[in-house]
Amino acid sequence: MGLSFFSKHLPIQEGQPWALKTPADIISTVEFNHTGELLATGDKGGRVVIFQREPESKNAPHSQGEYDVYSTFQSHEPEFDYLKSLEIEEKINKIKWLPQQNAAHSLLSTNDKTIKLWKITERDKRPEGYNLKDEEGKLKDLSTVTSLQVPVLKPMDLMVEVSPRRIFANGHTYHINSISVNSDCETYMSADDLRINLWHLAITDRSFNIVDIKPANMEDLTEVITASEFHPHHCNLFVYSSSKGSLRLCDMRAAALCDKHSKLFEEPEDPSNRSFFSEIISSVSDVKFSHSGRYMLTRDYLTVKVWDLNMEARPIETYQVHDYLRSKLCSLYENDCIFDKFECAWNGSDSVIMTGAYNNFFRMFDRNTKRDVTLEASRESSKPRAVLKPRRVCVGGKRRRDDISVDSLDFTKKILHTAWHPAENIIAIAATNNLYIFQDKVNSDMH
Amino acid sequence: MEFKLEAHRIVSISLGKIYNSRVQRGGIKLHKNLLVSLVLRSARQVYLSDPCPGLYLAGPAGIPAPPPQQQPGEPAAGPPAGWGEPPPPAARASWPETEPQPERPSVSHAPRVGDEVPVTTVTGVGDVLQGGEADATEAAWSRVERPRQAAAREAEGPAGGWGVFPEGSLAARRPCFCPLGGEDPPGTPATTPRTACCCAPRPAEDEPPAPPAVCPRKRGAAGVGGGPAGCPAPGSTPLKKPRRNLEQPPSGGEDDDAEEMETGNVANLISIFGSSFSGLLRKSPGGGREEEEGEESGPEAAEPGQICCDKPVLRDMNPWSTAIVAF
Numbered sequence: 001m002g003l004s005f006f007s008k009h010l011p012i013q014e015g016q017p018w019a020l021k022t023p024a025d026i027i028s029t030v031e032f033n034h035t036g037e038l039l040a041t042g043d044k045g046g047r048v049v050i051f052q053r054e055p056e057s058k059n060a061p062h063s064q065g066e067y068d069v070y071s072t073f074q075s076h077e078p079e080f081d082y083l084k085s086l087e088i089e090e091k092i093n094k095i096k097w098l099p100q101q102n103a104a105h106s107l108l109s110t111n112d113k114t115i116k117l118w119k120i121t122e123r124d125k126r127p128e129g130y131n132l133k134d135e136e137g138k139l140k141d142l143s144t145v146t147s148l149q150v151p152v153l154k155p156m157d158l159m160v161e162v163s164p165r166r167i168f169a170n171g172h173t174y175h176i177n178s179i180s181v182n183s184d185c186e187t188y189m190s191a192d193d194l195r196i197n198l199w200h201l202a203i204t205d206r207s208f209n210i211v212d213i214k215p216a217n218m219e220d221l222t223e224v225i226t227a228s229e230f231h232p233h234h235c236n237l238f239v240y241s242s243s244k245g246s247l248r249l250c251d252m253r254a255a256a257l258c259d260k261h262s263k264l265f266e267e268p269e270d271p272s273n274r275s276f277f278s279e280i281i282s283s284v285s286d287v288k289f290s291h292s293g294r295y296m297l298t299r300d301y302l303t304v305k306v307w308d309l310n311m312e313a314r315p316i317e318t319y320q321v322h323d324y325l326r327s328k329l330c331s332l333y334e335n336d337c338i339f340d341k342f343e344c345a346w347n348g349s350d351s352v353i354m355t356g357a358y359n360n361f362f363r364m365f366d367r368n369t370k371r372d373v374t375l376e377a378s379r380e381s382s383k384p385r386a387v388l389k390p391r392r393v394c395v396g397g398k399r400r401r402d403d404i405s406v407d408s409l410d411f412t413k414k415i416l417h418t419a420w421h422p423a424e425n426i427i428a429i430a431a432t433n434n435l436y437i438f439q440d441k442v443n444s445d446m447h
Numbered sequence: 448m449e450f451k452l453e454a455h456r457i458v459s460i461s462l463g464k465i466y467n468s469r470v471q472r473g474g475i476k477l478h479k480n481l482l483v484s485l486v487l488r489s490a491r492q493v494y495l496s497d498p499c500p501g502l503y504l505a506g507p508a509g510i511p512a513p514p515p516q517q518q519p520g521e522p523a524a525g526p527p528a529g530w531g532e533p534p535p536p537a538a539r540a541s542w543p544e545t546e547p548q549p550e551r552p553s554v555s556h557a558p559r560v561g562d563e564v565p566v567t568t569v570t571g572v573g574d575v576l577q578g579g580e581a582d583a584t585e586a587a588w589s590r591v592e593r594p595r596q597a598a599a600r601e602a603e604g605p606a607g608g609w610g611v612f613p614e615g616s617l618a619a620r621r622p623c624f625c626p627l628g629g630e631d632p633p634g635t636p637a638t639t640p641r642t643a644c645c646c647a648p649r650p651a652e653d654e655p656p657a658p659p660a661v662c663p664r665k666r667g668a669a670g671v672g673g674g675p676a677g678c679p680a681p682g683s684t685p686l687k688k689p690r691r692n693l694e695q696p697p698s699g700g701e702d703d704d705a706e707e708m709e710t711g712n713v714a715n716l717i718s719i720f721g722s723s724f725s726g727l728l729r730k731s732p733g734g735g736r737e738e739e740e741g742e743e744s745g746p747e748a749a750e751p752g753q754i755c756c757d758k759p760v761l762r763d764m765n766p767w768s769t770a771i772v773a774f
Binding site: 084086087088089091112174175177193194221222223224226243276277279280283330333334336339 | 474
């Protein structure tokens with residue numbers, strides 16, 4: 001595939017109500033389903049918007065399937081915990097799709113405290129010709145019914161119905177940061193700062209605690225769980241990352257409580273890089289298994305790293321996302337940017353990894369060619385169907401014409417959430433409250 | 448010196464973040480506050496270890512080269528003055544139990560003499576601690592200022608309390624609502640600042656028996672599950688256990704439905720530093736400290752020399768004033 005060019009798709013948000021620039025519209029999570037046909041986004045206002053890829057039209061072979069809005073619903077509402085006098089944000093932290101098992105689609109969405117299972121169904125037929133009800137559904141006067149007819153199904157405009165099938169509440173004392181569906185399609189896990197729970201998709205009134213790193217004395221707290229994920233193939237394995245930069249692979253067959261890891265992945269700190277903020281920038285913000293299940297991808301503040309499950313001592317690859325920020329950590333600490341949690345993503349063949357950065361930039365790294373590219377997600381810089389132009393951040397020295405200097409980066413424009421289609425070169429980029437979908441038209445097949 | 452200034456700046460910023468986290472929607476974020484407290488610790492370590500003439504006279508002569516967490520060069524640290532110990536006192540102070548809400552009302556009734564810290568109406572856990580915290584907080588803060596002294600004194604006895612810095616912070620952590628400073632009941636001799644409020648948690652063995660007089664108030668203030676634990680028998684440490692009774696490991700804690708999200712420590716820390724700054728502001732620099740110093744008579748009576756050095760230092764240190772004003 002090469003890191004060649006992605007043409008720009010129309011920003012979905014244009015003209016839509018959710019394009020309004022209110023804080024509630026900030027996209028907080030993006031996730032393709034397993035086929036890539038559906039793309040779900042969650043926002044700070046607790047809403048979920050699902051996009052569906054239109055089937056390719058024979059009439060216009062050039063327009064490969066584009067994504068249009070499929071369904072919108074309010075997943076979570078703000079709540080107030082009266083006991084603790086705390087407000088519970090409705091922001092959707094994560095969405096995970098369940099593998100499709102029938103005509104309906106299902107997904108899990110979670111805020112800080114509660115996970116919900118939503119079922120999405122389509123209705124495109126409607127029964128007509130009732131004997132006892134008229135067209136509007138009102139009961140008919142029986143005396144007017146002179147003959148009987150069999151109601152028939154008539155086509156109607158497609159209606160997408162969404163209903164909450166399960167609500168998994170009260171499982172977490174701390175803020176939920178990740179959920180992950182097991183490959184067994186029966187269980188899933190949810191992780192908060194200190195604990196990970198295992199749920200059965202059909203049982204809402206109890207869950208099993210499988211990891212608990214809460215110290216007996218909170219004074220001794222030194223690290224928290226930042227992300228977790230099930231292995232894509234082995235239903236007994238999962239990994240969780242910590243704020244200290246380590247990864248722990250756990251095997252649920254070993255014990256009921258997986259506090260002891262099977263493998264600990266940790267890279268010794270480089271003493272020459274030590275600063276006040278070393279701990280913060282080593283905190284892992286996201287961890288993703290490769291599709292093959294052989295590797296893990298982690299994102300910390302300045303780098304993305306690829307780990308081989310067979311080697312715990314250090315990552316096999318490290319890529320600098322924006323090392324030019326290393327000298328600016330103090331300012332980034334002041335304006336809280338240093339706490340931004342960037343996500344990372346694999347492409348379908350695990351040959352390219354992607355992550356977001358500031359100034360609406362996102363980066364891609366080709367693991368084979370070792371080439372990398374910086375692209376920008378913004379309306380100004382790209383026109384529809386145009387090819388994205390690689391960007392460059394200059395750090396002093398000679399500056400090319402279109403380079404951006406480090407000091408003119410806009411740190412309010414951050415791309416935290418990105419997703420890659422499971423099979424094709426289609427990526428979804430969330431830039432604050434705008435969603436961009438880019439497709440690679442040159443080579444749409446994975447190599 | 449640049450190290451010191453930057454470290455100081457970072458400390459101020461960090462405290463501001465912790466302070467502001469109280470009013471965040473959704474409650475205090477454990478992860479972020481943990482990271483902030485780690486930065487706070489690092490900065491404070493650098494700040495205090497950076498040699499600066501006249502700043503800290505007594506104190507381990509060994510000025511360890513910055514960064515090492517453990518400061519091996521620091522002599523006579525005795526039980527680590529909590530300084531080189533990770534997580535450091537401040538960080539430790541960060542993770543006490545959450546104050547149960549029910550205590551809120553009582554807090555406002557336990558104002559400290561001269562406490563001008565307004566009880567803000569900010570929501571959140573921290574709010575609970577505002578009022579009564581002032582005392583404990585100031586004491587805690589003064590302790591932050593005194594690491595060297597503690598270390599130098601080779602903390603023993605109740606100073607064992609000194610040595611184990613966290614205790615001091617513990618006092619701050621556990622808002623014990625009993626007034627500190629001048630208001631301390633005479634029955635509390637030989638108390639370290641933290642125990643000055645007689646509610647110092649841990650080393651019961653070191654503390655002078657808390658005056659029963661204080662207990663009732665604390666108990667009343669507690670009014671929570673910690674109820675009976677509010678004021679243990681004299682001689683033991685009157686722990687203020689928010690929801691758990693004398694949390695001891697045996698109690699196996701809190702794995703019940705009513706488990707608190709334990710971030711009250713952070714709120715405590717906020718109150719500590721917030722109020723303390725204000726306290727420092729309204730009193731003559733070092734004056735308040737002295738008062739507290741007086742409280743902690745007893746084995747760990749602070750050496751006068753060290754206190755004296757604080758005063759002029761405080762007056763002269765503009766960065767500190769800036770930080771104080773900021774709060």
